[in-house]
Amino acid sequence: MWRNATIFVLGLAALAAAPRFSLAETAQQAFARGEDLLVDGDFKAALAAYADAVRADRDNDEYLQKFLVVRRVINLRQQIAAEKDAQRWQYAARALRSFYSSNEIHGELLAIDTELHRRVGSAATARMLADTQLAMNRNEQAVKTLTELPTERATASTQSLLAVALARQGKRDQARRIVAELTAASDAGPRTLYSVARAYAAVGDEEAALANLKLCFEAVAPSILDGFKAHVRECAEFTSLADTDAFAEALKTDSKVHESKCSSGKSCAGCPMRGQCPSGKQ
Amino acid sequence: MRLVGYDHRTVTRRATQAAFLALTLVGVFYFHANCERWCPFGGVESLYGYLTEGNMLCSLAVSNFYILGGVLVMTLLLRRAFCGYMCPIGAISEWIHSLGRTLRLPGVPVPKTVSAILSPLKFVVLFVVLYATWRAGELVFRGYDPCYALISRHGEDIQVWAYVIAGAVAVTSLFLTVPFCRWFCPLAAVFQPFSRVGLTRVTRDAAACAGCGKCAQSCPMGIPVDRVPSVFHAECIACLGCVSACAKTRKRALTWGPSGGLRRRLGDRWPQAALIAILLCCTAGAVTASYLAPLPSFVKERSGQADRPQSVRLKIENLSCRGRGNLLYWYLDRDDAFRIPGRLRLEAWPGPGYATIIVHFDAAKTSEAAIKRAITEPYYNAAEDRWRMSPFRIEGYDLLDVDVDGGAPEPPLGDEPFEDPLGDAAFER
Numbered sequence: 001m002w003r004n005a006t007i008f009v010l011g012l013a014a015l016a017a018a019p020r021f022s023l024a025e026t027a028q029q030a031f032a033r034g035e036d037l038l039v040d041g042d043f044k045a046a047l048a049a050y051a052d053a054v055r056a057d058r059d060n061d062e063y064l065q066k067f068l069v070v071r072r073v074i075n076l077r078q079q080i081a082a083e084k085d086a087q088r089w090q091y092a093a094r095a096l097r098s099f100y101s102s103n104e105i106h107g108e109l110l111a112i113d114t115e116l117h118r119r120v121g122s123a124a125t126a127r128m129l130a131d132t133q134l135a136m137n138r139n140e141q142a143v144k145t146l147t148e149l150p151t152e153r154a155t156a157s158t159q160s161l162l163a164v165a166l167a168r169q170g171k172r173d174q175a176r177r178i179v180a181e182l183t184a185a186s187d188a189g190p191r192t193l194y195s196v197a198r199a200y201a202a203v204g205d206e207e208a209a210l211a212n213l214k215l216c217f218e219a220v221a222p223s224i225l226d227g228f229k230a231h232v233r234e235c236a237e238f239t240s241l242a243d244t245d246a247f248a249e250a251l252k253t254d255s256k257v258h259e260s261k262c263s264s265g266k267s268c269a270g271c272p273m274r275g276q277c278p279s280g281k282q
Numbered sequence: 283m284r285l286v287g288y289d290h291r292t293v294t295r296r297a298t299q300a301a302f303l304a305l306t307l308v309g310v311f312y313f314h315a316n317c318e319r320w321c322p323f324g325g326v327e328s329l330y331g332y333l334t335e336g337n338m339l340c341s342l343a344v345s346n347f348y349i350l351g352g353v354l355v356m357t358l359l360l361r362r363a364f365c366g367y368m369c370p371i372g373a374i375s376e377w378i379h380s381l382g383r384t385l386r387l388p389g390v391p392v393p394k395t396v397s398a399i400l401s402p403l404k405f406v407v408l409f410v411v412l413y414a415t416w417r418a419g420e421l422v423f424r425g426y427d428p429c430y431a432l433i434s435r436h437g438e439d440i441q442v443w444a445y446v447i448a449g450a451v452a453v454t455s456l457f458l459t460v461p462f463c464r465w466f467c468p469l470a471a472v473f474q475p476f477s478r479v480g481l482t483r484v485t486r487d488a489a490a491c492a493g494c495g496k497c498a499q500s501c502p503m504g505i506p507v508d509r510v511p512s513v514f515h516a517e518c519i520a521c522l523g524c525v526s527a528c529a530k531t532r533k534r535a536l537t538w539g540p541s542g543g544l545r546r547r548l549g550d551r552w553p554q555a556a557l558i559a560i561l562l563c564c565t566a567g568a569v570t571a572s573y574l575a576p577l578p579s580f581v582k583e584r585s586g587q588a589d590r591p592q593s594v595r596l597k598i599e600n601l602s603c604r605g606r607g608n609l610l611y612w613y614l615d616r617d618d619a620f621r622i623p624g625r626l627r628l629e630a631w632p633g634p635g636y637a638t639i640i641v642h643f644d645a646a647k648t649s650e651a652a653i654k655r656a657i658t659e660p661y662y663n664a665a666e667d668r669w670r671m672s673p674f675r676i677e678g679y680d681l682l683d684v685d686v687d688g689g690a691p692e693p694p695l696g697d698e699p700f701e702d703p704l705g706d707a708a709f710e711r
Binding site: 064 | 671
């Protein structure tokens with residue numbers, strides 16, 4: 001009798017656990033399906049897949065956040081097509097670009113960067129477009145984009161990417177000449193520092209590349225640093241350095257940016273921005 | 283059951299201490315209640331911030347003010363009875379000292395001059411804590427507070443020093459009577475002026491007094507009870523140990539009751555039950571007041587006239603503290619398509635789990651649905667060039683309900699002039 005009771009109880013427990021286990025698996029599958037559809041550029045189908053993932057696992061914040069942001073992206077894509085105001089169009093374009101970039105949707109990224117550069121034509125938009133072209137190995141296009149930029153508007157970032165593009169085309173001497181003239185401002189931000197690091201790596205100056213890479217990591221916000229380091233590991237310019245101890249050491253660099261934990265922290269307790277909160281802006 | 287060596291007053295006081303400590307522990311470990319918002323010293327620390335900004339510090343609440351008020355009224359009436367009957371640190375310190383006596387550890391007598399020199403230290407501690415807290419706008423010493431280490435179940439900002447201090451208090455309590463309470467407690471410094479007034483006190487009948495000194499020996503605060511006509515000292519914790527010690531000699535020269543002119547009207551000899559009743563009334567009154575008049579702990583607003591003023595009450599998850607309150611307001615005040623135009627006032631009661639907010643808005647310009655979307659929709663931060671996800675969830679609000687097609691689409695980017703103050707600059711860095 002006791003044996004039968006034990007089997008019965010264990011069976012009930014297995015039944016209770018089974019739906020949850022199978023639902024969790026379904027949620028994972030739905031989310032993975034959404035990721036694949038997103039990279040392919042099918043946003044609405046991706047949104048539906050993310051919605052399935054959320055319904056299957058309501059406690060998973062990652063699924064919900066992805067659903068929410070993709071829904072906003074779809075709306076922005078619809079609105080940007082009809083937007084007449086230049087400033088608002090730019091804002092929407094940059095918002096979309098940020099999403100495409102972080103999700104590596106290169107096709108959409110190239111389209112928006114091309115249009116952004118056509119409309120604005122600044123050093124920043126040239127840099128963004130060239131960066132995307134390099135990511136898609138369209139090196140000639142990247143060189144064209146950057147050389148079309150008037151000299152007086154060239155920046156350390158654009159010159160660095162030009163050096164990278166030329167180095168990829170085998171024109172290392174030309175690239176070295178550009179790198180030799182590089183001067184990044186003392187308050188250069190992480191994007192500039194990363195571009196400069198890539199340029200040095202492209203021409204073979206590993207020491208300078210890693211020095212700039214460390215400065216870059218220190219300037220990146222802690223909440224996105226791990227993701228950025230993962231991206232750096234995949235960067236073509238750092239492939240030759242990937243197995244070196246110096247590169248591994250550089251990857252250990254911590255951020256020096258004080259960032260509020262309000263989006264991810266439980267309370268002010270461990271937040272490095274404690275005492276500065278009354279300003280309200282995060 | 284008769285506890286050897288203890289009289290009924292001591293037993294009653296110990297039982298009261300145990301009851302309050304048990305209440306605290308059950309609240310902390312069983313109900314996972316936010317006991318921090320019932321700490322009277324939290325009310326002291328938040329005073330400046332609340333008066334200047336209208337917001338409580340960190341995860342404190344207006345209930346800290348209510349309990350502070352209740353305890354101050356208690357102190358006005360009963361002197362430092364809070365220390366003698368309610369404070370968990372005082373209780374544990376006394377019990378450890380009793381343990382030391384039981385283990386026959388040598389008690390260390392503290393000369394009166396030494397005690398007099400150490401006594402002002404609590405004012406130094408109070409000044410340092412308040413100055414640092416008010417300047418930083420945060421509870422900067424919270425991580426070092428052993429009491430907070432207990433009630434927060436080792437909260438995320440607890441430093442090892444909190445346990446070092448707890449250990450030091452415990453060890454010194456074995457040999458000294460309530461050392462922290464006598465010389466270092468900042469709340470005792472706050473009590474001082476109120477306790478000085480003290481509408482009740484221990485009075486000595488000089489005619490009946492035998493001069494044995496047992497009352498002074500039994501006083502944990504080192505008050506020379508045998509040499510004063512009445513105990514008007516601010517340090518008196520109303521433990522009535524002196525009254526009990528005198529009662530044992532059968533002289534009964536000491537009584538506890540109202541002081542001055544009140545004695546003729548209200549009698550000069552009150553039982554300990556009256557003390558505990560007053561204590562409980564003050565506490566219950568403070569707690570009741572905090573529920574009857576629940577003032578928001580966080581208020582932030584954008585001024586302006588509302589054509590059709592309206593408000594909505596919501597329950598928000600992840601609104602745990604003032605910082606999160608600021609972040610919630612930031613989402614309401616966002617500068618994208620979901621900006622809430624017109625009059626806006628946020629009243630919040632941050633806390634664990636689902637916290638209550640009330641949003642006052644102009645119904646002629648926006649709606650409850652728009653407010654919910656502003657709180658929960660991701661935000662593209664142009665300055666940082668990244669999407670920020672809202673950590674807030676609204677009880678009963680299903681984020682999947684808002685469809686892309688045919689539902690409640692994203693509002694247009696707006697007709698107001700759009701200013702992008704950073705332009706390329708942030709984008710280039």
